[in-house]
Amino acid sequence: MGNEKYQAGLAQYREKIAAVSAQEMVINMGPQHPSTHGVLRLELITDGEIVKEIIPHLGYLHRCFDKHAESINYTKSIPFTDRLDYLASMNNSHAFVMGVERMLGLDQKIPKRVEYIRVLVCELNRIASHLIAIGTYGIDIGAFTPFMWCFRDREHIMNMLEWASGSRMLYNYIWIGGLFYDVPVQFEERCKEFIHYFKPKLVELDELLSNNQIFISRTANIGVLPADVAINYGCSGPMLRASGIKWDLRRVDGYSVYPELDFDIPVGKGEMGSLGDCWDRYQVRVEEVKQSVKIIEQCLDRLLSDYKRTVDFDPRALVPKKVNLKAQDYYVRAENPKGELGFYFVTADKTDVPKRVKARGPSFNNLSVLPELGKGVLIADLIAILGSIDIVLGEVDR
Numbered sequence: 001m002g003n004e005k006y007q008a009g010l011a012q013y014r015e016k017i018a019a020v021s022a023q024e025m026v027i028n029m030g031p032q033h034p035s036t037h038g039v040l041r042l043e044l045i046t047d048g049e050i051v052k053e054i055i056p057h058l059g060y061l062h063r064c065f066d067k068h069a070e071s072i073n074y075t076k077s078i079p080f081t082d083r084l085d086y087l088a089s090m091n092n093s094h095a096f097v098m099g100v101e102r103m104l105g106l107d108q109k110i111p112k113r114v115e116y117i118r119v120l121v122c123e124l125n126r127i128a129s130h131l132i133a134i135g136t137y138g139i140d141i142g143a144f145t146p147f148m149w150c151f152r153d154r155e156h157i158m159n160m161l162e163w164a165s166g167s168r169m170l171y172n173y174i175w176i177g178g179l180f181y182d183v184p185v186q187f188e189e190r191c192k193e194f195i196h197y198f199k200p201k202l203v204e205l206d207e208l209l210s211n212n213q214i215f216i217s218r219t220a221n222i223g224v225l226p227a228d229v230a231i232n233y234g235c236s237g238p239m240l241r242a243s244g245i246k247w248d249l250r251r252v253d254g255y256s257v258y259p260e261l262d263f264d265i266p267v268g269k270g271e272m273g274s275l276g277d278c279w280d281r282y283q284v285r286v287e288e289v290k291q292s293v294k295i296i297e298q299c300l301d302r303l304l305s306d307y308k309r310t311v312d313f314d315p316r317a318l319v320p321k322k323v324n325l326k327a328q329d330y331y332v333r334a335e336n337p338k339g340e341l342g343f344y345f346v347t348a349d350k351t352d353v354p355k356r357v358k359a360r361g362p363s364f365n366n367l368s369v370l371p372e373l374g375k376g377v378l379i380a381d382l383i384a385i386l387g388s389i390d391i392v393l394g395e396v397d398r
Contacts, residue, residue, distance in 0.1 A: 013055060020045055031060045035140050035383045038393030049378050054371040061397040069357035074100050074323045075176060082170040085395040087132050090125040091336045093174040094118055099332030099343050100176045103325050106318055113307040114178050114315055115257045120299040123292040128157040129337035130285045133390040138209060140387035141218045146209055153201055156194050177318035188300050195293055206286055220273030223373045223385035234365040237339025238284040242268035243276035249335035261298050263291045278388040323352040338362040338390055361395035
């Protein structure tokens with residue numbers, strides 16, 4: 001069946017290329033192109049500066065995550081989840097670990113301190129991911145200063161996550177049943193210092209880009225994604241919310257301790273142009289950073305009051321030596337910075353190696369709508385549209 005679909009897609013691709021007229025040109029954007037945000041190849045059929053058709057080509061970074069996860073046990077798969085969306089490794093491992101814990105029946109036994117630390121590091125990682133999205137989006141369009149500011153502030157977050165886990169990007173910190181280690185002494189205080197420093201910096205960044213007339217001209221009314229099209233293509237995260245749909249799994253599914261926290265879900269409003277345009281997708285991410293700051297402050301307050309550090313607290317107390325599961329099918333999902341990350345497990349009796357693992361990466365689904373958004377736009381606007389989607393090829397080419 002898979003080979004038939006591939007052959008049908010190949011035939012359709014050949015028909016499109018064969019139908020190119022003398023007035024049109026086929027241009028390759030990527031895979032070696034800075035604006036494709038990784039090894040993505042977009043084959044464009046253009047009429048002058050106008051894009052008539054976009055044919056995406058994937059597979060330049062295929063990492064075989066699914067097959068890796070089917071050949072090793074659940075615990076050993078956690079470092080591989082870090083390498084999906086490698087800009088949000090904490091969020092990846094959180095989703096994977098939650099699925100295994102629910103299948104084991106451990107999810108209701110996890111200590112609250114562990115849960116609040118998980119949410120704390122995941123929200124820090126969400127801010128770091130959005131800073132990359134905002135900074136690189138600015139430089140795609142020609143604004144260099146926001147790029148430098150975003151990387152400067154992201155560096156503080158990476159230093160803190162390195163302090164907690166020992167690694168700067170690929171953490172292996174959230175384990176099945178607990179954590180690799182409790183956060184270091186004074187970590188909560190350092191986080192508070194960072195938040196105090198970051199709040200005015202975020203206001204500066206917002207003012208620099210959001211109301212900049214050049215930036216607005218390049219993003220408003222460009223790449224408009226209607227809500228029904230977003231749903232039909234399986235878009236999620238900021239892509240979906242920018243089209244006006246209030247859908248956030250932290251609220252919808254209420255996993256971990258998110259139901260105990262107060263935060264809003266930003267959605268697009270079409271303030272500068274049309275609802276669901278590039279500016280709305282950018283603005284939703286800016287607002288989400290503000291909400292993540294709000295969540296982090298609440299987590300820090302709880303960790304310093306209700307769920308304080310104690311001498312006898314062991315974040316590894318519930319970590320199983322071997323994961324023994326009954327034969328079952330299970331799907332778990334979580335709200336990553338880019339959207340819904342899901343893992344579908346097919347388990348087998350009397351073994352801690354799964355029969356089947358399927359990752360549902362938000363970047364892949366969000367990217368699939370690009371041929372729809374890019375028809376009839378200028379090549380320069382296509383760069384703005386692709387940047388507003390915020391993809392990571394490690395998650396697209398799983």
